Amino acid sequence: MTALIAVALSLVALGAVVVVMTDDPARQAVTLSVFGLLMAALFLTLSAPDVALSQIGVGTAIVPLMVMLAIRKIRSRR
Amino acid sequence: MSRNARLAMFGLAGAGAAVMFVVAVIAMPHFGATHHPYRDAALPAAVRHATANVVSSVNFDLRAFDTLGEETILLASVIGVAVLLRPAEDETERQPLGRGRTLELTRLMGYVFLPVTVMIGFITVAHGALTPGGGFQGGVVLGTGIHLLYVAGSYRALERVRPERALEGGEALGAGAFACFGVAGAFAAAAFLGNLLPLGTFGDLFSSGSVLLLSTAVGVEVASGVIVLLAQFLRQALQVREETQE
Numbered sequence: 001m002t003a004l005i006a007v008a009l010s011l012v013a014l015g016a017v018v019v020v021m022t023d024d025p026a027r028q029a030v031t032l033s034v035f036g037l038l039m040a041a042l043f044l045t046l047s048a049p050d051v052a053l054s055q056i057g058v059g060t061a062i063v064p065l066m067v068m069l070a071i072r073k074i075r076s077r078r
Numbered sequence: 079m080s081r082n083a084r085l086a087m088f089g090l091a092g093a094g095a096a097v098m099f100v101v102a103v104i105a106m107p108h109f110g111a112t113h114h115p116y117r118d119a120a121l122p123a124a125v126r127h128a129t130a131n132v133v134s135s136v137n138f139d140l141r142a143f144d145t146l147g148e149e150t151i152l153l154a155s156v157i158g159v160a161v162l163l164r165p166a167e168d169e170t171e172r173q174p175l176g177r178g179r180t181l182e183l184t185r186l187m188g189y190v191f192l193p194v195t196v197m198i199g200f201i202t203v204a205h206g207a208l209t210p211g212g213g214f215q216g217g218v219v220l221g222t223g224i225h226l227l228y229v230a231g232s233y234r235a236l237e238r239v240r241p242e243r244a245l246e247g248g249e250a251l252g253a254g255a256f257a258c259f260g261v262a263g264a265f266a267a268a269a270f271l272g273n274l275l276p277l278g279t280f281g282d283l284f285s286s287g288s289v290l291l292l293s294t295a296v297g298v299e300v301a302s303g304v305i306v307l308l309a310q311f312l313r314q315a316l317q318v319r320e321e322t323q324e
Binding site for chain 2: 053066072073077
C-alpha cells in the first residue's frame, strides 16, 4: 500500500509540474483535468473515496469546462 | 495603506501563519500511524446513529453546521456568477449556430454515457449514508452528467432538458430545506440540525436518520447549482455577443 501511495504521490507531483509548464491556457485546462484525475487516484490510495469522488467531479469536469468556456469567450472578443 | 505598511502587515501575518502551520504539523499524528483520536471519536458516533458511511456521518451529523456554511458558500458563488455573467447593456443574446463539428465517436459516447452518468448520480445521492458519496458528490455527477448532451454536440437539446428557472428554484429549495431541517432539529432534538427521523437499522437504505434527509437536500442544491453555474458560462461563451462587433 505504501508503494502505491508513493507512486500516486509522485504522479501528482509530476502532473502538477506539467500543468505549470503548459503555456497555452486552453491546453492547460486539459492537463489540469488529467491532474485532477491523478489527485483522485491519490485520494483513493489514501482510503478517502468520498474526497476522490468530489475531486473527479469538480477537478476534472467542472473547473476545466469553466476554464475552456471562459477562454472561448475571451478569444471571441478579440 | 502604503505599500510598505501592506508589506509589513503581510510579513507579520505570513510569519504567524507559517509558525502556526509548522507547530500544527509537528503535533499531528504521524502519517500511517495507528493512533487516530479523531477516528476513535467519529466511528462510535456514526455507529450510534446507524450511519454506515462514517464520512457522511461527519458531514451531515457531527459537523452538519459546517456543511450548512459550505452550502451557503456554493449558493453565494452561483448567485455571484449569475450576476456577473448576465448579458450587459451593450451585449445581445442570440441563438447559437447549429451543431458544431463533433466526432461521431464523441457523439456516440456522449449519448451512451448520459443515462449511465445520470443514474450513477442518483445512486450516489441516494446511498450517501451507506457507501462513499452523498449529496455533494452525487449532485456534482448529476450536474455535470447532463452536459454530456453538449459534449455530444447538441446545445439545443441541453437547453430543452435544462429548465433553468426551475433549477434556480431547486437550488434555493435545497439550501433552504437544509436550514429548515436544522431549525426543525432544534425543536425536535433540542439542537440545531439535530436528528429528526427514526435511525433505522444500520446498513439499510433508509437508515441514518437525518443524514439521508440533509444529504438529499444538498444533492438537490448542488445538482441545480452546478447546472445553473455552467449555464451562465455556456450562455456567455455561445450566445452573447457585443453589439459593436456585429
